[in-house]
Amino acid sequence: MAFCLYRSLFCTKSFCIFLYTKAMSKYFAYLARCSDDSLYSGYTNDIAGRELAHNEGEGARYTRGRRPVKIVYFEEFANRSDAMKREAALKKLPKVKKRVC
Numbered sequence: 001m002a003f004c005l006y007r008s009l010f011c012t013k014s015f016c017i018f019l020y021t022k023a024m025s026k027y028f029a030y031l032a033r034c035s036d037d038s039l040y041s042g043y044t045n046d047i048a049g050r051e052l053a054h055n056e057g058e059g060a061r062y063t064r065g066r067r068p069v070k071i072v073y074f075e076e077f078a079n080r081s082d083a084m085k086r087e088a089a090l091k092k093l094p095k096v097k098k099r100v101c
Helices: 013-024 047-055 080-092 095-099
Strands: 002-004 009-011 027-033 039-044 070-077
Touching (some): 027 080, 039 047, 039 080, 070 080
Antiparallel strands (some): 027 039
16 A cells, blocks of 8 residues: 555555546547548547557558558547547548548
8 A cells, every 4th residue: 555646545556547547648539541541530548559550450440451541630638528529520520621631
């Protein structure tokens, strides 16, 4: 047991790290341009890691055959719910409006 500055209580080190990570986490809604010039939208909590995952073939099935993928637009959110809502809104945008990004 150790004293946790984050919550000012006694807790295990792993629990303290978990609480700190949750408090500091950010989420992103993004648009990625594929090699065939199509756009893919998604959300993540690690924008650089997601681009790497897409390019290594570990991302979405849609992008696996359309590599390389480049994230061309993203927005940051405080919670996953807002990022998911924005992703859904990005998917509904007409192609012309997405091309501006």
